[in-house]
Amino acid sequence: MTAKDAGALEKAAGLLPAGTRVNVTFLAGEDSALRVHAARVIRRLGFRAVPHVSARRLTSERELMRYLSALADAGAAEEVCVVGGDPARPAGPYEDAPALIRTGLLARSGVRQVSVAGYPEGHPHIPPAELWRALEDKHRALLEQDLGMTVITQFGFDAAPVVRWLGELRARGIRSPVRVGVPGPVGVKRLLRYARRFGVNSSAGIVRKYGISLTNLLATAGPERFVERLRGQLDPARHGDVRLHLYTFGDLPASARWAHEHRSARTP
Numbered sequence: 001m002t003a004k005d006a007g008a009l010e011k012a013a014g015l016l017p018a019g020t021r022v023n024v025t026f027l028a029g030e031d032s033a034l035r036v037h038a039a040r041v042i043r044r045l046g047f048r049a050v051p052h053v054s055a056r057r058l059t060s061e062r063e064l065m066r067y068l069s070a071l072a073d074a075g076a077a078e079e080v081c082v083v084g085g086d087p088a089r090p091a092g093p094y095e096d097a098p099a100l101i102r103t104g105l106l107a108r109s110g111v112r113q114v115s116v117a118g119y120p121e122g123h124p125h126i127p128p129a130e131l132w133r134a135l136e137d138k139h140r141a142l143l144e145q146d147l148g149m150t151v152i153t154q155f156g157f158d159a160a161p162v163v164r165w166l167g168e169l170r171a172r173g174i175r176s177p178v179r180v181g182v183p184g185p186v187g188v189k190r191l192l193r194y195a196r197r198f199g200v201n202s203s204a205g206i207v208r209k210y211g212i213s214l215t216n217l218l219a220t221a222g223p224e225r226f227v228e229r230l231r232g233q234l235d236p237a238r239h240g241d242v243r244l245h246l247y248t249f250g251d252l253p254a255s256a257r258w259a260h261e262h263r264s265a266r267t268p
């Protein structure tokens, strides 16, 4: 969710089990006070807040420390998600997520668990070898600081690359839990707009398989087919702890309803 979605979360809270992790974005044009407020609401409702920190969007160490201490005051600093950030140039001292993690400032502010991004289909501007190196750096640095790591993946429309990527992740010795990012049900037009913006493969054949009809852009598309295929190809012994992360993309109630309706009896 974004910080603006706190009210929507309050209304949808009954659909989600206690302890559900709820991530709060760190995008351009947002207000940190509002992000902290959202984290507070998440905690009050009995969920676990996972506020994001975008390395390149931070203008100073002071900004980071203020944000982390405000989160700690809200009881929401235990778990954060650190991403690089889309700006072409860092706005301040942190070049990328590994650099921010290496400062050690997270652990000192009470953080215990850090989510980082994973890219089963690669990234439009970052070569795969660089993505793997960064992921291994982050894994090593977090381990050294005795912090837990979770990987949240970029969303996509094809389950096959996710399964292959999970195989490679485990082959590289990374056993951290993975939350496979999927969009909650949203309008097809909006979904394709986000895919284009983030460089997510949305070729006609692949989106059709996902359940999108390009002749009906007014329709809504959810991740059920993707999730079914993923489930069918996962081997817990080989792929480890794998769950879902829903990107709400402006319609939190739809994601909450989807989670409520599709939650399997097996996963708490």
Ligand SMILES: NC(=O)C1=CN([C@@H]2O[C@H](COP(=O)(O)OP(=O)(O)OC[C@H]3O[C@@H](n4cnc5c(N)ncnc54)[C@H](O)[C@@H]3O)[C@@H](O)[C@H]2O)C=CC1
Binding pocket: 055, 082, 083, 084, 085, 086, 087, 088, 095, 096, 097, 098, 116, 117, 118, 123, 125, 126, 130, 131, 134, 135, 152, 153, 154, 155
């Ligand atoms: N999956 C997701 O939820 C999200 C993905 N992203 C974007 O994906 C990109 C990579 O993020 P992380 O995996 O956290 O990277 P990272 O910070 O761990 O860095 C991975 C590698 O890519 C380089 N890098 C990072 N940001 C870059 C950028 N904007 N342009 C060019 N090179 C960059 C780094 O120097 C490093 O070598 C960022 O632009 C990030 O904002 C952002 C937010 C969410």
Ligand SMILES: Nc1nc(=O)c2c([nH]1)NC[C@@H]1CN(c3ccc(C(=O)N[C@@H](CCC(=O)O)C(=O)O)cc3)CN21
Binding pocket: 001, 002, 004, 025, 027, 086, 154, 155, 190, 198, 247, 248, 249, 250, 251
């Ligand atoms: N490269 C990259 N950069 C990102 O910023 C990014 C990704 N990838 N992958 C997915 C995540 C999730 N992101 C988002 C983006 C927007 C909303 C959102 O709710 N946005 C709007 C409303 C929706 C609309 O009208 O388009 C908002 O209220 O700000 C949520 C998650 C951004 N993310």
